[in-house]
Amino acid sequence: MSILGPKGQTWVEVGGDRCWLQRVKGDICVTYQWMQLPGKKEPGAVMALFPATLKLDGGVYVIPQENAYEYADSRGGPTPHLLVAALNAAQTMGFFPDESTVFRIVDIVVEGLADLIRMPSEQPGSLNIDRIVHGIEATAKVGGRVIHQEVV
DSSP states (O other), rough: OOEEEETEEEEOOSGGOOSSSSEEEETTEEEEEEEEOTTTTSEEEEEEEEEEEETTTOOEEEEEEGGGTTTBTTSSSSSSHHHHHHHHHHHHHHHHHHHHHHHHHHHHHHHHHHHHSSOOOSGGGGOOOOOOOOEEEEEETTTTTEEEEOOO
């Protein structure tokens, strides 16, 4: 699944070839990948949850690796923070936040925290994509068909 910008370019891609690990638990997909996080220079390791079947109002809920300790206690039980996060995740993903959905998300997160912690913190070089391009984009069209594009 990709979140596209106004010109159709991919801003964020969840799942697919760029993820470290991916699982589907019922109607929720869980991926472990690296995303650019606010205030960080390099992409960080995250657990991303999103609906397995795309929804019009379905988004992605992300748990950064550096915050994993907030979601489970030392015995592996859910924390009060996780209960609130699961409610927010249900709404973000477009699910009705009833008790069974929230507790299903709690179970998915608690089961997946070990993989999130085990995941490499730094993104492998093979997945690194240069996304920032400086310059002017020039496009030549003939009869509405693009014949040449380049950044000057």
